[in-house]
Amino acid sequence: MKSLQGKVAAVTGAASGIGKEIALALANAGAAVAVADLNPKGADAVADDIARGGGKALAVTMDVTSEDSVNRGMDTIADALGTIDILVSNAGIQIVNPIESYLFADWKKMQAIHLDGAFLTTRAALKHMYRGDRGGSVIYIGSVHSHEASPLKSAYVTAKHGLLGLARVLAMEGAAHNVRSYVVCPGFVKTPLVEKQIPEQARELGISEDEVVREVMLGRTVDGMFTTADDVARTVLFLSAFPTAALTGQSFVVSHGWFMK
Ligand code: NAD
Numbered sequence: 001m002k003s004l005q006g007k008v009a010a011v012t013g014a015a016s017g018i019g020k021e022i023a024l025a026l027a028n029a030g031a032a033v034a035v036a037d038l039n040p041k042g043a044d045a046v047a048d049d050i051a052r053g054g055g056k057a058l059a060v061t062m063d064v065t066s067e068d069s070v071n072r073g074m075d076t077i078a079d080a081l082g083t084i085d086i087l088v089s090n091a092g093i094q095i096v097n098p099i100e101s102y103l104f105a106d107w108k109k110m111q112a113i114h115l116d117g118a119f120l121t122t123r124a125a126l127k128h129m130y131r132g133d134r135g136g137s138v139i140y141i142g143s144v145h146s147h148e149a150s151p152l153k154s155a156y157v158t159a160k161h162g163l164l165g166l167a168r169v170l171a172m173e174g175a176a177h178n179v180r181s182y183v184v185c186p187g188f189v190k191t192p193l194v195e196k197q198i199p200e201q202a203r204e205l206g207i208s209e210d211e212v213v214r215e216v217m218l219g220r221t222v223d224g225m226f227t228t229a230d231d232v233a234r235t236v237l238f239l240s241a242f243p244t245a246a247l248t249g250q251s252f253v254v255s256h257g258w259f260m261k
Contacts, residue, residue, distance in 0.1 A: 002030030003241040008081040010034040010074065012064050012121055013091030015042025017191030018141060021229035022088055022236050027055035029237055031086065034077040036062040038091070056081070064091045064117030065109075074124035083134070086240050087125040089118045090141040094193050096152040096200050107155045114159035118166055126179065135178025137240050140167055141232070142183040144259045146251060150216075152204055160185075164251055171249030180248040182239045187227040187255030188217040222257030 009026045013019040015037035027033045027050040035050070035057055037043040043059035050057035058080050062073035078084055093113055095106045122138055129136035145153060146160040163183050170181040188194055194217075201216060202209045218224050235254050239247065253259055 002028075003237070004086075005030035007031045007085040007240075008034070008077070008083055009086035009088065009240070010036055010060075010077050010084050010121070010125065011088040011090060012036045012062065012117065014088075015039045015046055017193060018186065018189055018229045018232050019088070019090040020046050021233040022090060023057070024050065024053075025230075025233035025237050026086065026088075026240065027053070027057060029241070031240075032056040032058070032081045034058045034060050034081060034084075036060045036064075036073055036077070036091075038063050064089075064121055065112040067120055070117075070120040071124050074121065074128075078128045083131075084125045084128040085134075085136045087121055087136070087138045088141065088236060089121050089138065091117055092141065092193070094153075094156055094197055096156075096197060096204065098152055098204070099154045102154060110155035111159055114156070115162050115166075118163055122166070122170065126174070126177075129174075129179050130177045133177045136180075137242075138167075138170060138174070138179065138181045139236055139239055140181070140183045142185040142251060144185055144187050144253060144255050146183060146185045147253065147261065148259050152201065167251070168249045171245075175245060175248065178245075180242075180245050182247065182249075183251035184232060184235050184239070185251050185253045185255070186232045187221060187253075187258045189227045189229055189232065191229065218256075218258075220258040221255065225256050227255055 009031040014023040014035040035043045040061045047057035047059035063069040140163045143160045167181040
C-alpha cells in the first residue's frame with residue numbers, strides 16, 4: 001500500500017515550482033491532492049497532470065491573503081475530497097530591495113502572503129483536523145532564510161523566521177488533537193521565483209549574474225549545487241507520512257549544506 005493512501009492533502013502555491021513538485025509527489029504516494037493557487041490555469045494544469053497519472057486531484061483557485069477565499073477554498077476541498085489530513089503552506093513571492101527604499105506596500109504584501117497565508121490556511125485546515133481529534137500534518141515551506149539573514153531580503157527573512165514561531169505554537173496546541181507541524185527550509189531552488197531574483201540581485205549588489213549564482217546563492221553549499229524541487233518534495237513526503245509526534249515543531253533545512261545547525 002502507498003504511504004499516503006486514503007489521505008487528503010491541500011498544497012498552496014501548487015501551480016508552479018516547489019509546490020507543484022510537492023503536489024505531484026504526494027499524489028504519487030496515494031494522497032488525493034487539492035492544488036490551490038491564485039493562478040487557476042496553472043492549478044488546472046497540475047491537477048490534470050495528476051489525473052493523467054492515475055491520481056486524484058482537485059484544482060482550487062485560492063488567494064491565501066484573503067480570509068474569505070481561504071475559508072471557502074478549504075471547505076470546498078473538504079466537501080469534495082472528504083477532509084484535510086495534510087496542509088502544505090507553500091505559496092510565496094519574493095521582493096528584494098534595501099530597507100531604506102523598501103516600499104511599505106511591498107512589505108505588507110510579503111507579510112500577507114507568507115504569514116497571513118500560513119495562519120489563515122492553518123486555521124481553516126484545523127477545523128477539519130480537530131474534528132474527532134482525527135489529526136493531521138501541517139508543513140510550512142520556510143527557507144534557509146528562516147534561520148539566516150541576507151541583505152535586500154528584510155521582509156522575506158522576517159516572514160520566514162515568523163513561520164518557525166507559528167509552527168512551534170501549533171506543535172503545542174495541536175498535540176492534544178494529533179496534529180503535527182513542521183517547517184521545511186530549502187536553499188536556492190531554480191524556480192520562477194529565483195530566476196527573477198538573479199538579475200535583480202546583480203543590479204542591486206553591482207555584480208554579474210554569474211557571481212550572484214556562484215557566490216550569493218550557492219557559495220555556502222558543500223557542492224555548489226542548487227537544491228531541487230525534488231529534494232524538497234521528498235522531505236515533505238517523509239514528514240507527511242511520519243507516524244508519531246517525535247518530529248513535531250521542528251524545522252528541516254534542505255540546502256546542500258548551506259547553514260548547518
Ligand atoms: P514559484 O513562483 O515557482 O511558485 C509560487 C506559487 O505561489 C505560484 O504558483 C503563485 O501563483 C502562487 N501564489 C503567489 N501568491 C499567491 C497567493 N496570494 N495565493 C495563492 N497562491 C499564490 O515559487 P517557488 O520558488 O516554488 O516558491 C514556493 C515557496 O518556496 C515559497 O514560499 C518560497 O518562499 C519558498 N522557497 C523557495 C526557494 C527557492 O529558491 N525557489 C527557497 C526557499 C524557499
